[in-house]
Amino acid sequence: MPSVDVVSQVNMQALDNAANNVKREVATRFDFRNVETEITLNRKESSFHLRSGDDMKIKSLREMLVEQCVKQKVDPKCLEFKEIEATSRGGAKMNITIREGIPKETCKKMVKEIKQLKLKVQATIQDEQVRLSGKKIDDLQTIMTTLKEQDYGIPLQFVNMKS
Secondary structure (H helix, E strand, O other): OOOEEOEEEEHHHHHHHHHHHHHHHHOOOHHHOOOOOOEEEEOOOOEEEEOOOOHHHHHHHHHHHHHHHOOOOOOHHHEEEEOOEOOOOOOEEEEEEOOOOHHHHHHHHHHHHHHHHOOEEEEEOOEEEEEEEEOOOHHHHHHHHHHHOOOOOOOOOEEEOOO
């Protein structure tokens, strides 16, 4: 019986490469000269920490990070931007959370939409992913295209396709 898993995963190595590219770009930009700027990726907490001179520089760092994520083929929807905060030295900082996995509410919404298609496909929620199984691969592919067209606010990948 064919099956496929719908997941939301992030390639941490690609995010690390994006952060390093942003650091390299900051080193060459004139507007960041003589400004202490820092961008760090914390793999255990799945988050970025940005620190710079003021709000405008933080916004520029954010734009550069999103641009580098796109170049590294990482969907920027996985990044959850927090508010810009002031630091004690008069600078600014921002935390960015990296979202992995599909939240339960989103999983339920996906299963509901799959059932509305009235195809002979079984959709089960397993932890932070949805497993689709059915008799025809064509039905699974129809559901995959339908899910791709929807905007759930998270990047979706389809893995473990078995026939």
